[in-house]
Amino acid sequence: MTLFFEQLYGMAQYYPVVLKGIGVTLALSFIGIFAGTVLGFVLGVGRASPRKWLSFAIGAYTDLFRGTPVLVQVFVVFFVLPEAGIELDSFTAGVIALSNIAACFISEIVAAGIRAVPTGQLEAAASSGLSRFQQLRLVVMPQATRMIVPSLVGQYVLLVKDSSVVSAIGLLDLTRSGWVIVQSVPNGLLVFTAVGVGYFLICYPLLYLSRRLEKA
Template sequence: MFWFQVERLLNYWPILLKGLGMTISLSLLSLLVGCVIGLLFGIIRAGRIRWLSALTGLYIDLFRGTPFLVQVFICFFILPTVGIELSAFSAGVIALSNLSACFIGEIIASGIKAVPKGQSEAALSSGLRYSQQLRLVILPQALRIVRPSLVGQFILLVKDSSVISAIGIMDLTRSGWMIVQNIPNGLLVFGVVGIGYFIICYPMIFVARRMERRQQTSIL
C-alpha cells in the first residue's frame, strides 16, 4: 500500500516542482525588497534623530509582535476594501517583504550599534560626513558582524512563505494540500514537502554555520 502511494505521488511531481518554483520566486523577491527596506529601517533605527528612530522602532515592533497570517489577510482582504486591489502574489510579496524588512532592520540596527564608537570618531576626524561614515566605515563593519543573523533571517523568510498558501498561492505547501486530497497519506505528502523546504534552506544553514565559525575564530 505504501509503495503504491509513493508511485501515485510520483505522478504529481510537476505540481510539486511548480510549487517549489513559486516558493523560491516568492522568497527571492521578498528577500530583495526586504533587504533594501530593512537596510533603511536599520539606519534610521540606529540614527541620531530620536523621534524618527522611536517611530521606526514602534512600526517594527508592531509587525514583529503580530501574527504573520493576520498581516497576510490584511494585505489580501482588507486593502481592497479601501481601494487597493492586489493579486494574491502581490499581497504575499508585500506582507512577506514587510515582515522580513522589520526583522532585518532590527538586526542591522544592532550591528551598527555594535561598531565601536572610536570608528565613527576616527571617520569624523578625517572629515567624512555622516553619510560617508555610514557608507565607508560603519555599515561594512556592521554587516560583517550581523551576517550570520541575516542568513538566519533569510531561512526564516523561506519558512514563513508557507503561510502565504492561505490566500491561494500555489506554493510548495499549497501543492501539498492539493495532492493530499488524492493521496490520503499526509505523512508521505508533507514529508516530501518538508524535504523541498529543506533543499532550499540547507545551503543557507551551511553558510550561516561557516560564518559563525569564522567569526569565532577571528575573535579568538
C-alpha cells in the first residue's frame, strides 16, 4: 500500500506534463471536429448528388480512407509528404490526418441523412420554383441535420479517441504523457488507468449529449 501511494505521489509530480497532454488532445480534437465537419458536409452533399460520377468519385475517396488504419494515415502525412517537399510538424500532420478521416466518415453520415429526406418534399420544393441550391439549403439540410446529429456526436467521440495515435509521431498528447510518466513511475496499470480516465472525462459530455439527442 505504501508503494502504491508513493507511485501516486510520483504521478502527481508530472501534472504539468499531463495538463500539456490534455491541452494538445483537446486542441487536436477541436480542430479535427471543426474542419472534419465542414469538409464532411461538403463531401456528403456531393456523395448524395444525383450526378453519379461525382457520387462515385467521392465514395471511392472516402472508402479509401475509411478502410485504412488512422495510424497509417498519420504516418503517410508525417513521413511521406516531406518526401514530396511538404514539411509538416507533428501537430499539423496530426490535424490533417484526423480532419481528413473525420470528414470521410461524416460525409457518409451526411449523405445518408440527405437521402432519408422524403422525395415528395423535394418535388414540392421544386414545384414551388426553388432552385436546386435553395432546395438543399431550405428543405433538405435542415431536415437531414436533425436526423444525423446523434451520429455526428458519436463520430466526434471516436475522433477524440483516435487522436491518441499522434503519440506515435512524438506529439505530447494525453497518451504520450502517459508514456513519459511510466518511465519514472513503473506502474503501467496505474498510469494508463489514469490516462483512460482522462479520455473518459473528455468524451463523457459528448456521450451524454448523444444520448440526449437520440431521445429528443
